[in-house]
Amino acid sequence: MPPSKPSTTSAATDPVDEGVVRGLMGYNVKRAYIVLHSAAQQAAAEFDLRIPTFSCLSVIVRNPGITPSALAELLKIERSNLVVMVDELETRELVSRTQMKTDRRRFELKATVRGRRLHDKAAGAIAAAEAACLTALEDGEQQQLLALLNRIEGSMAD
Amino acid sequence: MPPSKPSTTSAATDPVDEGVVRGLMGYNVKRAYIVLHSAAQQAAAEFDLRIPTFSCLSVIVRNPGITPSALAELLKIERSNLVVMVDELETRELVSRTQMKTDRRRFELKATVRGRRLHDKAAGAIAAAEAACLTALEDGEQQQLLALLNRIEGSMAD
DNA sequence: CAAAAGTAGTTATGGTCAATAACTATTATT
DNA sequence: AATAATAGTTATTGACCATAACTACTTTTG
Numbered sequence A, B: 001m002p003p004s005k006p007s008t009t010s011a012a013t014d015p016v017d018e019g020v021v022r023g024l025m026g027y028n029v030k031r032a033y034i035v036l037h038s039a040a041q042q043a044a045a046e047f048d049l050r051i052p053t054f055s056c057l058s059v060i061v062r063n064p065g066i067t068p069s070a071l072a073e074l075l076k077i078e079r080s081n082l083v084v085m086v087d088e089l090e091t092r093e094l095v096s097r098t099q100m101k102t103d104r105r106r107f108e109l110k111a112t113v114r115g116r117r118l119h120d121k122a123a124g125a126i127a128a129a130e131a132a133c134l135t136a137l138e139d140g141e142q143q144q145l146l147a148l149l150n151r152i153e154g155s156m157a158d
Numbered sequence C: 001c002a003a004a005a006g007t008a009g010t011t012a013t014g015g016t017c018a019a020t021a022a023c024t025a026t027t028a029t030t
Numbered sequence D: 001a002a003t004a005a006t007a008g009t010t011a012t013t014g015a016c017c018a019t020a021a022c023t024a025c026t027t028t029t030g
Helices: A025-045 A051-062 A068-075 A079-091 A113-133 A139-155 B019-023 B025-045 B051-062 B068-075 B079-091 B113-133 B139-155
Strands: A095-099 A107-111 B095-099 B107-111
Touching: A025 A051, A025 A113, A025 B025, A025 B113, A025 B139, A051 A068, A051 A079, A051 A107, A051 A113, A051 B019, A068 A079, A068 A107, A079 A095, A107 A113, A113 B019, A113 B025, A139 B025, A139 B139, B019 B025, B025 B051, B025 B113, B051 B068, B051 B079, B051 B107, B051 B113, B068 B079, B068 B107, B079 B095, B107 B113
Parallel strands: none
Antiparallel strands: A095 A107, B095 B107
């Protein structure tokens, strides 16, 4: 990395130089993430869901009977942090949590009818909110972006 | 959005279906972000810097005399949250904060020699850490990724 | 079989980051 | 001169993530 070259002295109205940070991939990824996340967050809020909670609900809907441990591993969140989310989902009767007969340490998570309904509506709203952020990209470009992102994630897989 | 189709009942060792979330761009962006961020974070920690603090230092190095307000606007962080970071940078004598004569509400931020040196070393380490996460992508693909991300950010600009 | 080790879930706690409101000091507006 | 706007600050809160320590249960193994 070359030493930084400050512009003698920057007055108040100078064009501001983002410099090093804008050259970092992480910074650019974060900026795009913020755009998508805040849109998704707003959409999810309509259903009194936060994004991590929605993600849990979504995986439970698709995998009836999944255990909290498997859910945590999939979403890469700590089991301890999962507890409060599942608590909330259970309290709101969106998800049921029943102890397994075969192994009483484990619990089976299943979405209730209410849970599925809410999920499907929220998923639609979140997808729509995201789509509004992605109008600048053609469908093919979105696929391309997805592939590139997944290769970063995949190259660092455990 | 089509209604979700659960797989009858998922046993313990079933392949888990990530379902809806993996189809959301925000989820994929976040996953890639986590990879890059944790690598950058580790690198920055070697210099006792967290990423937001490094970003501040970096912009100050490139824009001597920048005001806290301009810095906050550029990095899209709240001025109130900036204060503690600049406090720390000043305490560590990486940055100087001097009141302007012309407008005594404003402060000029400048990196010290120590600040510039630390910045350049940290920037190199962070860039190297990022590069290690990006080996799966050719240079051209990295440029492509950057362009796509910036178009998302740009399309939502104020 | 009993002891030890491992697994699943939980509780409590702390750290980072982001967001807001309320405040002081200073400058600009009318 | 009174009012409004701007720059910086303080205090507080909430979301999210990570860790350690714990209970309950199951598996391993001597």
